[in-house]
Amino acid sequence: MLKFRLEERAKSPYWLIILSPFIAILVAIILAGMLIILAGANPFESYYQLIIGAFGSKNSFAETLARATPIILTGLAASIAFRAKFWNIGAEGQLYFGALATTFFGTGLVVLPSVLMIPFLFVIGALAGGLLLLPLVLLKLYYKVDEVVTTLLLNFVVVLLVSYLLEGPWKDPMSLGWPQGKSVIDEGVLPQVLSKTRLHLGFIISIGLAFSVWFILSKTVIGYRIKSVGLNASAASHAGIPIFKTVLIVAILSGGMAGMAGVTETAGLKGYLTLDLSPGFGYAGIAVAMLANLNPIGVIFSGVFLASIYVGADAMSRAMNVPTYLADVIVALTVLCILLSLVFVHYKILFFKAKKDD
């Protein structure tokens, strides 16, 4: 019987580190290709349609970037949190909370000139996302309540809250019975950056935020602390690094990023809050962060990649009659393949022969 054992590499070769996400994507695409065959379509043509759908015209390219905006932000949220081994799976809920805050403050309660109104909405959205996460962080720190489960559970609560508000007190009377919020005032709406497309300022802002996060994580004491707490919290605490404060900062930053994704969707793309604001952007963020190996700059690229899959899959589905859920399958496969590639990056697999017992 052939047995194997993992041996940790002293140093992982650079080519492997750089190449591994691409190999993972390739494998995911090949595996998903088999599903396309199962659906009775030609995988090459289907992928061609997918690429055309995502990048084939100015409009589709702009649509891809617009879709990437919230995904980059939730990807940043996951990157920051996962670096500190704080498993925030609640970006979906934090996104909606950010959207709620945008609707609350942005539909007339506060009126400021555009240059102030837009930053104001982002700050409010970030605060809302961070605030939603805060009690769960405290539960984790004080009572050791696992944050994976609490953040996941809270996603459902928030969506139900949004549903209540949109069907009840916050329902826009002009929406003809459709559950949606009031429109964000003109000063708060994120301007288009490419005329006659849906690409808005939020994309530029999300890229700016990615660079800021990168800067914070790699150049500052806060980033250093986050890294040490994530890699070995006990050792960090023994060296006097304040675990509590660090995790709190992580949570606020992480929840804040996801909250801002709610702002870009409400004030940017739609202009008002709906119940289907996010088709799982929060969960996509996890995939994006993993694909980028938790690197904030990498998140921009993996975010655009994932967005192109989602946008392109719609076009492919129409042209080839393959269910759009293929996009979700590709994303899920990518996560698993990345995980697999990380094992190979950090470990050598040694095979050895062993006879069967007895």
Place this chain on the structure above:
Amino acid sequence: MIEFIEIIFTAGFWAATIRIACPLILATIGEVLCERAGVLNLGIEGIMSIGAMVGWMTVFLGADLYTGILAALIIGSIFGLLHAIFTVYLGASQHVTGIGITMLASSLGFFCFKLILPASTTPPKIKPFQPIDIPFLSELPFLGPAFFQHTPFTYLAILAVVFAFWLMNSTPLGLSIKMAGENPMALEAQGIDVFLVRTIAVVLGSALMAVGGAYLTLSAFDAFYFGMINGRGWIAIALVVFASWKPERALLGALLFAGLDAYQVRAQQLAGAVIPYQFFLMLPFLLSIVAMVIAAKRTRYPKALLIPFRRGERH
């Protein structure tokens, strides 16, 4: 106010409690098996979802109901095996693997459903398990309709608890699972393959989760909807903590939880005009969080939970 108390004295309330509890019981017990062996299985939500789809689809395509359960069992085992390869043999992050499995299992389930039934706007129905009357017992007043007029699937779920209890407490495998989650080195030193034990636990646990999902489409309802699991998997994970990783307490926890849920549905009908239904729907999720907080103080995690075991590592 008296109506709110009267609810718990109706047989319908108790029957509903058991109906609601069944998928949770199966899923929670499945998760207990995984976690006792040291593997957190966050694939639960997706595995339940694909179990629900596969079980239903098998029956829809002409097989009988028990074959449907078997199909769910098999698909659950397959995803459990995938999870085990990642987390047990390769030592990958249990958190990310679990999320990845959930994403894959649910999206694959939806994809296949759409592939087989592309155009259906209203979900097609099957003839699900029908209640059977247990001789004599079902004729008891109150107790009969409350506890002895359920579907065979329900009794199977209860049987699964007995099975898990027996497995954990009276078999070498159960003992090995408990040791694998506490001190895998100790298990290895006794000549038992830790990888194998953990893999068996995860596969078996995942199979139960998928069957829990299938309960929804084969017994509780008669159709498959997207998002019909609706967080039940995550609630099960909270229940595991609440149950201190014990199958018998998982049964109690799930019943308690389902009781509250059954109660809120009935209370909602009474108070629906005053309190919006969304708040009732939030209750299970909020309760789960509360349950975890309550349990967190006294609970003792399996020590090796989340920690991959690597053989022949230099210490």
Place this chain on the structure above:
Amino acid sequence: MTTLLKVEKITKKFGDFYANKEISFEVKKNEVLAILGENGAGKTTLMNILFGHYTPDAGNVSFEGNTIEFGNTNNAIKLGIGMVHQHFTLAENLTVLENIIIGRQSIFSLSLPKRQARIKILELSKKFGLPIDPDELVANLSVSEKQRIEILKTLFLDCKLLILDEPTAALTPQETDSLFSTIRNMIKTGLSVILISHKLNEILAVSDRIIVLRNGSSVGETDTNSAERQKIAEMIVGKKIEYPQKTKIPRKSKVLSLLDVSYNKADAQRLSSVNLNLYGGQILGIAGVAGNGQTTLAKILSGHLKATQGSIVFEEVGSVHISPKSFMDLGVAYIPEDRNSDGIVGDMEIWENAIMTEMDDSFFRNSLGFINKKNSFDRSRNLCETYDVRMQSIRQRSRLLSGGNVQKLLLGRWLMREPKIIIACQPTRGLDEGAIASIQKLLLEAQQNNSAIILISEDLDELLSMSDDIAVMYKGMLSNPIETRTTNKLSIGLQMAGDGF
């Protein structure tokens, strides 16, 4: 006497490093073979090969004439080899009985024969003088009781050769004696024992034959009767190691006192009304069997835990906020006992670990929170030079450092801050002799600079040679310290077993 085990030219490499190099020896029936060698000499690797944990790169082992199949623990067990690891392999959530019978049936078997097993365990326990309660939870047992279970586990398997890896590491001198008489007893009933140790005195007391390992090779073999102490000591070490000599300095003023400090929460071992005074220039040794509250005491002294009762008083300082950071700022340095999980962040680079305690110092960061890399690098190089941390580059990942270098880095990091109080938990455990000498030297130098040091150790020799005063911990209580020169190993051992509490 007939040969039971024959080891021929065993070689095991980890990377370029020879853990074992062409080791050969034999074990006869009814004898205690001692394998001596300092930490890192390759003893444990060798035993892990015999027991089937590792596969050697070359060599042969036969047991009763049958060749052993490597890398298969089951095979070793079946042949009759039993091993008691230094770190016990017991599951604390299970009972003694369950720990012993696990693995005896196939995991696919449908029943657990608990009744028969209980009878056999009680028989064995009587026969070998190893009293236990089969239904007790392992979590409730003391260290020596756990060791008894480990030995019973191997006896339950009808083992013929018992390998004991550093069995006395956590025992009191009295418990050690009792273990040795059990071992002699076992030999009489037909077993053979391999005893792995680095403690020469113990080996001379209990073994029949001695093999010495050094740097992975066998460097000598002798009958215990004809062994010369001095010669074996030289064989173990190879080159002569200069241990630092302690010079006493006059005691300075009091720096710290604990008043009636208790701790009784479930998350750490209990402490009950501990009183303690600590003076500048004093090394206070704290002895005790592991698990009697030493870790809790250290955590309270370093601000990681807050006492549930009583108070901790820093002289000339008012009330103190209890946190690791504020204690650090008062001049407390804490060397945790597990340097890999609590000391170093293995996946960060050496320079990052070197400045971890200094992140609030404006020398290493500007007011906006940007790290000053140049100053950080300079400090790290300086630290590594001053304290002889051997590495290739300060940009290297820290986990690649040897245990001794990790400890020098951690201790050096604190010494750079010129601490007033050093709390050192097992600072030399598991290090090779050269590193032990360096760490002890650094601690003694710190004492010369008027630091007050609390030295928590299970190694009584170390405590006796380093401390000015020694106190003993037992079940969360701390005895009054007595001057080291007025006490001896035996009386400390008695106290460790509860005498006088």
